[in-house]
Structure formats: C-alpha cells, structure tokens
Amino acid sequence: MLVLIVAIAVFAAWAWLSYPRIGHWLYDLSMAxxxxxxxxxxxxxxIREMTVSTWQAGPYEAADAILMLHGYSADKNIWLRFAxxxxxxxxxxxxxxxxxxxxGFKAGGGYDIPLQAQRLIQLLDICGVDKVHVIGNSMGGYIAAWLAAEYPDRVASVALIDPAGVTSPELSDLARQLAKGKNPFLIESRDDFQQFYRMTMATPPWVPGVVLDAVAERYQDRREELAEIFDDFHASPPMEPKLASIRAPALLLWGREDRLIDVSSxxxxxxxxxxxxxxxxxGIGHMPMxxxxxxxxxxxxxxxxxLGR
Incomplete structure (x- = not known):
C-alpha cells in the first residue's frame, strides 16, 4: 500500500512539474x-520530396475513395470522428x-496552394487512386477546389467546408485582426490560444484543460513555422478566376457563426x-465536421x- 501511495505521489509531482507534458501524452494516446x-x-x-503521414482505412478495392484535407495549423486528427x-x-x-x-515542416519547403495540390496528386499516385472524392475544410477546402479546377480528371466530386480561397465581402473576426497586424494563429501564450480556440467553433467539443494547454504549447513551439506556411498560403493565386472551371459535382457547407472566414463568401x-x-x-462555426x-x-x-442519380 505504501509503495502505491509513493508511486501516486511521484506521478503527481512529475505531472505538476512537467505540466502540460501529460497533456501531450493524453492527446496523442486518445487520437491513436x-x-x-x-x-x-x-x-x-x-512522395517525391517528403514522406506524408496519413490515416487510411476502408476496403482498398473500393471503387470510391475519399481524400479528406484539414485546414491551416490543424492536422489529420480533426477528421477522425467524421471519417x-x-x-x-x-x-x-x-x-x-x-x-x-x-x-513535418521544412524551412523554405514551399506551402502555397498549387504546390500542396501537386503533392496530393503524387500521394494519390503512390496510393494507386486514379479518381477521388475530395473534401476539405478551410485551407484544405482551398486545396480541394484547386484540385477540382486544375486536375478535373482526378476529382470525382468536391466538398468544401468553410473554404478559404476567395475574398469575403464582409470581414471576419480573423480578417479584422490581420488588418491590425495581429495573426491569431501565431500563439505566444496560453491565453492567446484560448482566445484563438474560441474563434474556431461556435460550440467546441469538450477537451480537458491540460490537453488544450498542451496544444497551446505546440502552437507556441511552431510559431515561426506557422508564420512561413501562412505567408505562402496567403500568397497563393485566388480561386475566383478558376471557379467556373470546376465541373465536378460540388457541395458547399458553411457555419453561419464562422469567425475565421465570413459566411458572406x-x-x-x-x-x-x-x-x-x-x-x-x-449556430455552427468554422469546423462543422x-x-x-x-x-x-x-x-x-x-x-x-x-451523385449516381
């Protein structure tokens, strides 16, 4: 009994002294x-210049494949409960x-939308997928739309969830902050992250505070990387001139309470x-899925x- 008490005390002390390291462990374990x-x-x-980490599932012989693309600063895990x-x-x-x-990130690696789309075509080639249904959120929606416009023979359908890529007639909360010289994605403190997290969804799913603090720490650690990706992403060619060339069946879903990209788009x-x-x-924000x-x-x-009908 004494050994158990000592072990619990040691673990509690480690967790307190290394906070929020336990949050990183909990996040990675829960996603896995x-x-x-x-x-x-x-x-x-x-692929040609890197190794792409993916979640994959389903019948590999299935005629229909779905490619799911996350947004800027996110990762593949945001699609799990949808997928x-x-x-x-x-x-x-x-x-x-x-x-x-x-x-992963490589300084100077190039993170504009056309290049990201080329990489995904390489990914599909390696995976042996000729034609795909593509669904993307935010920056992922921008890439999805670009794929549909520039690689029509590879896209069976395209679904866009609060996509970036066009200029909104009305400014979002994000756009107003950017106009003032502040990028909410570039986190300097846990308080910064809390404010940013509240912008992403109208009703976020519950996440333990220690996990949110761990995610905030990851954003802080990646601040310079995210700044470079953001600059490349935002310097990409706009979608407006290419929209008419999207001939695949298309779905657009938008949360009216989106504070990152205004619904006026x-x-x-x-x-x-x-x-x-x-x-x-x-009643839905930037990430309905x-x-x-x-x-x-x-x-x-x-x-x-x-689509079949």
Missing part, C-alpha cells in the same frame, strides 16, 4: 485510440498536409461554380449517394 476504434491505420507514404462514418463503404485517405502534423462560390449544392448551418461530425457525415453521405 480513436483511430484504432474507427479502424483507421497510420500509413507513411513517400468513422465512411470506413465501411469507402477507401479513406487523410493526410497531414506538408508542413503540418507528422508530415458563400455567394461568390455559388456564382462561380456551375454545379454547386449549398448548405448554411445556424468537428462540432457536429455525425450531422456533417449524413449531409456528405447524402451528397455522395445523390
């Missing part, structure tokens, strides 16, 4: 556990886009893409099922 539960496997895919709804019926490929997650996408289905959800993964999956499944 969820992936395993949903039958997603981590697969490292070598679980498709692993039985589709081949699912969820990469850490270059510069993010376990794919919707008419620009609607006027530009000929074959676009639009949904705007009240995280806030309401089941509802978002039902919408997307209905979209995919409607």
């Amino acid at each position: 556990a969820e992936a395993r539960l949903y039958r997603l496997h981590k697969i490292e895919v070598p 679980r709804h498709f692993v039985s019926s589709h081949r699912v490929i969820i990469p850490d886009i270059a510069g993010h997650g376990e794919t 919707v008419p620009i996408w609607s006027r530009g893409i000929p074959n676009l289905r639009v949904n705007i959800w009240d 995280v806030e309401q993964p089941g509802r978002t999956a039902r919408l997307y499944r209905g979209f995919l099922q409607g």
Whole structure:
C-alpha cells in the first residue's frame, strides 16, 4: 500500500512539474485510440520530396475513395470522428498536409496552394487512386477546389467546408485582426490560444484543460513555422478566376457563426461554380465536421449517394 501511495505521489509531482507534458501524452494516446476504434491505420507514404503521414482505412478495392484535407495549423486528427462514418463503404485517405502534423515542416519547403495540390496528386499516385472524392475544410477546402479546377480528371466530386480561397465581402473576426497586424494563429501564450480556440467553433467539443494547454504549447513551439506556411498560403493565386472551371459535382457547407472566414463568401462560390449544392448551418462555426461530425457525415453521405442519380 505504501509503495502505491509513493508511486501516486511521484506521478503527481512529475505531472505538476512537467505540466502540460501529460497533456501531450493524453492527446496523442486518445487520437491513436480513436483511430484504432474507427479502424483507421497510420500509413507513411513517400512522395517525391517528403514522406506524408496519413490515416487510411476502408476496403482498398473500393471503387470510391475519399481524400479528406484539414485546414491551416490543424492536422489529420480533426477528421477522425467524421471519417468513422465512411470506413465501411469507402477507401479513406487523410493526410497531414506538408508542413503540418507528422508530415513535418521544412524551412523554405514551399506551402502555397498549387504546390500542396501537386503533392496530393503524387500521394494519390503512390496510393494507386486514379479518381477521388475530395473534401476539405478551410485551407484544405482551398486545396480541394484547386484540385477540382486544375486536375478535373482526378476529382470525382468536391466538398468544401468553410473554404478559404476567395475574398469575403464582409470581414471576419480573423480578417479584422490581420488588418491590425495581429495573426491569431501565431500563439505566444496560453491565453492567446484560448482566445484563438474560441474563434474556431461556435460550440467546441469538450477537451480537458491540460490537453488544450498542451496544444497551446505546440502552437507556441511552431510559431515561426506557422508564420512561413501562412505567408505562402496567403500568397497563393485566388480561386475566383478558376471557379467556373470546376465541373465536378460540388457541395458547399458553411457555419453561419464562422469567425475565421465570413459566411458572406458563400455567394461568390455559388456564382462561380456551375454545379454547386449549398448548405448554411445556424449556430455552427468554422469546423462543422468537428462540432457536429455525425450531422456533417449524413449531409456528405447524402451528397455522395445523390451523385449516381
């Protein structure tokens, strides 16, 4: 009994002294556990200039494959609870886009949208996928739209969730802060991260405070890397001139409470893409697939099922 008490005391002291290190451990363990539960496997895919870390699942012989693209500063884990709804019926490929997650960052590596799209075409080639349904959020939506416009023979359909890539008529909270010279993604303290996290979703799922503090620490550690990626990403060619060339069936989902990219962008996408289905959800922020993964999956499944009709 004494040994157990001492062990607990030592662990408690270690956790307090190394805070929030235990949060990193809890986050990584929980993501790995969820992936395993949903039958997603981590697969490292070598492409021309790097190795891309992916979650993959589903019947590999399936005719339909889905490529899921996360946003700027995020990683492949944000898709887990959404992806679980498709692993039985589709081949699912969820990469850490270059510069993010376990794919890693290389200074001067180039993180503009056209180059990121080229890398994903290489990824599909290595994975043996000829044509794919692509769904992307934020920066991932920008890349998804670029793929649909520039590589139409590789894209069976495109789904855009609060995508970047066009100029919003109305400024978002993020745009206002950027105009004042502050980038909320470049975190300097835990308080900064808390404010930023509240901007990303209207009703974020519950996450233990120690895990959020660990994620805040990761953002702080990656501040210079994220700044370079942001500069490359925001210097990319705009989507407006290319929207009319998107001929694949397209779905647009937007959270009306999005504080990162204003919902006033919707008419620009609607006027530009000929074959676009639009949904705007009240009470939802920038990442519907995280806030309401089941509802978002039902919408997307209905979209995919409607393609045959």
